[in-house]
Amino acid sequence: MDAAQRHDDVIRIGALEIRAADGLVLAGGRALTLSVREFGLLVALARSGGGIVRREDLYERVWGGELRTGDRSIDVYIHKLRVKLEEALTDWRFIHTHVGFGYRFAPEPSHPFHNAATNR
Template identity: 40%
Template sequence: TKPFSPRELTGRVKAILRRARRSAEPQDQDTLVLGPLTINFASYEVLRDGRRVDLTPTEFQILGVLARSPGRVFTRDELVDRVMGPDFYGDVRTVDVHIRHLRAKLEENPSEPRLIETVRGVGYRFAGPRRR
């Protein structure tokens, strides 16, 4: 509704097309077991070593994006776009705060993360081993 630049319009259109492409893809299985974590996407439930971990919806969505592609590095911008949407006008550093909270809840030692790794200057990746 308010005037904005053609560059911003192009960015918004690209983001909408990316989301549409993702929603057309077949959905991953309902439950992932990755190392000590069990993530149930149908019930929005995460277990660490069999114990329930309470996550906010945003934390759960960030974890879901990372966990569905172990080893793939996601930039802050990609995480914001996938989780908060293209209309999010906050600082992308918000992702850092959510990652810190996730690590505090999921990692044995949050200061030496083994599940959610930082790739300096790029973003974050889920490094947990994948098993069925």
């Protein structure tokens, strides 16, 4: 049950509670202050059931229209979201980058209990 659980328009993931209808996000009970883009991005990610969402799809769902080559809006807002989430729920990481694929939303402890940092 750490996976996304859709209940009408209330999404619960980890210590996050997203009320899509109200435009409200609770992190561990406290309300987050998000901008429109930040909120849209969060909802789009949270609704993807832990799968990887391609940047093109994210852009289309949140911004509408097609993602132009060179547009870095997504990166910037992913960053902003990460900062706010991290600020609210320390030692949890929600947004994971999959280079060349897109982003994945899932709660994972930020401390690597079994370090696997061997990239390459």
